[in-house]
Amino acid sequence: MNRKIKYQSLILMVALVFLFLFIFSNRKLPTNGEEAIQSNLLVIDKNEVDKIDNEINQREFELERKEFEIEEAEYEIAHKEEENEGKDLTDEEEEQEYEKIKFELEQKKQQILEERDEVTALKKQITKERAALEMKKEVIKDEGKIDIVFSWSGIIKSMSIRNRYNYELQFSLRSVHKYLPWVNRIYILINSDTEPPYWLKKDYPSKIRIIDRCTLFENPDHCPNYNSFAIYSVAHKIPGLTNKFVLLDDDFFMNNPITPDHFFTAEGLPKIYHKRRRMLVYPEHDFPDEPFPKYKYARWSHVPKPMRRDYIIKFHEKYPSFAEHVQSHKKRYKFLNEEVSMIYYEFFYYKGWIKRLPIKQAKFKQLPRRHPDDIEDEFKKNYKILQSKKILTFNCNDNFSEDKELYQIQRKILWDFYMKLYPETPAYEIPNPDHDKYS
Template identity: 55%
Template sequence: MLFFKKSFSAFFVKCNLKKIQYKKILLIFTFLFILVLIFCKPESLINFTDRDLQFFTKSEVEKIGVKVKKNWISIELKELQIEQKEKEITKKERDLENASTKKESEKIKLELEKDKQMIQKDKKDLEERKKNYEKENKLYQIKKEIVEDKGKIDVVFSWGGIMNDMNQRNRYNYEFQFSLRAVYKYLPWVDTIYILINSNTDPPYWIKKDYPSKIKIIDRCTLIENEDHCPTFNSFAVYSIAHKIPGLSNKFILLDDDFFFNQPITRDYMFTPKGVPKVYQKRKKKMTYYKDDPLYGLIKKKKYPRYKYARYSHIPKPLRRDFILKFDEHYPGYAELVQSHLKRYTRLTEDYSMIYFEFFYKKRWIKRLDQVHAKFHQLPMRHERNITMEFEDNYKTLTTQDIITFNCNDNFSKVTKIYKKQLEVLWKFYNKLYREVPDYELPNPQHEKYTEFFPSDL
């Protein structure tokens, strides 16, 4: 401010303005500057305050429930009306057969045509009403579960199944089995673990079928409204439907299947005492956009909020169902857009999950922290040329340093012989870190279809 004051005073002296005029103009400029700071809200001035955010009250949700019930009653009445009209049509068809004169039969034919056209319209209207009712009822059920939430925290995994084609980057290398073990070992306060899989994917073979409800396997296709978008192999599309899981707690954590916890953590690592998600940002470097990126055009049109900072990749993503519902109200076409990209390796990938966090951050619904606080470690691995790999060094790093979370790269060799040896080393590495076998696991699990890719001495 002192710099501006000196600059203005020098300018006004040159212009030979009187002292009173100079003070007035300086006051006007100061006032305008304050207005800019208030209304523009630069990110440096956004102060996070831990507050109890509640978007839905019990009375509001009850009103929605009454409205949904009324809609269902109107649907039932419409069905009865259609049924009655169909009976009238069958009666008229009989009358047509028994018509004594040509004039009478022509009259009945005209009436039948009109009635049939009316029924077709009514049936289309009924289908639309049912679709709208299903959407409204699902939304009502989610809001009801949010209001009735008892402060539990769940975990949601997305799993694509076992793919051990040598040319596939996302081959199964035990990650998910031990990622689950890590959650069981270090996050005992988690209530339910949901695993989202495609309908054509076998559930994890090592999990007991009769295991209690701590682990629930959900078919993704039951959550995606458009059948053409299923099955999907884009994990970010899966993230856009996670909040629709029936019975999911309001606060939940999204986890990748190659992400691991290395030491016990409390709820405070993920959420503030008031339930605000903590997001550990990778770095503060601003993002660049490329004109060939489909996201660039959408952001340019101001359809979606532009996220400015680096990605939140390979970290736990704490979220809230009510936050996502509010986001969907602002951007109703977003989920449909993401779900339409069935494969992961299009340009529509991680960038789209960042739009959520940018929206939440601008609303001050999340607490953003530097990733240094997360104590996250990316294991440096060069598997393709390394048969034994560097897991001994990594094991020392993980057991001697203060590392809370880590991610394991999956750039393994494409040569079958080398890959098998790497899997043996990898199995030993994971078993050293997570020795305790949870009670939900089958003893010595094997998968019939992929035995050639598993170590022989398990």
């Protein structure tokens, strides 16, 4: 009898667990809840910005006054030192007075040096606060346009074939040029030691801007940086960047005309296409200050990511240590969560400031990641698949042969595939560049 009761209790407990999991996984999540942004309302308060502006102006004025006082004190000390050194010492009493004055002047000089250091630190802090304030001012003055941000590591021949440059950025830009004519500007973030794309005209008046991403990192020790998570965590610092922008990896391609409402709602909320179960967070990932609950999943679907500068600013103000943690990793680290995903989680899950949509509405196609040695037929099939008007974007994440001769053949097939999709050479490209020189 006792065994039967225990068995029934166990079944009941299991049933309750499954019921809880079902309710939890299917609960209605906020899409634009009580705190949702309406009519493109910013999460940055203009009155707060004006108040901070006045405070910084006052601190800058006080700092200038302090610097003036230090300069006056330094002049006075120099004058007294000159007087003291010019004294004609005739007895022991005068010599003691001389040494006393000299000691006092040395103490004052040390005090002034400390004050100088304090002023330097304050100036550095105010400069940092001023830069953050100017960024907020740019957001407030935003005209509602949309920029695109790419990260590019350049052409590094020492890389494995898997990570070599295979024309992705060139044709990704062509796809944007062809299907997203409404885009305001396109920013390409590169390291200080990276050459700009060889096929891109220099000083050509186009939408494209090359940005040294190392200038965006607060800590110079974090550069050069090849971690896309870290790079995208500083993207909002690009001078002049629109408040609404889209993060694109260079292996993303547009396949049909896309309007801005694919990325943002009429109210300005980013649209996120993903599987519901992927919203949560891996428990083993690192969280300085643990700003998030530790759930099971962390990945958001591998699609273009719409983002807002004001969201990132607010996120950094709330979790200042998280950005530093992400940026300190120069290369991808398996226990590192993507800051963009964490912002999605923060603003979607808690505030409803992001519009969640099923992944199928993204109209996204992932082309095969692994290729047979003979890939010509595969890319012919891919081309036919991409003729569908239902596919708006696709990802071509290659994994070619490690055999160098075969790799060159496969690379030529890939070039022909891209050229069939995007045959027109935009005005910003150098016609017929020597691709072999950079292969």
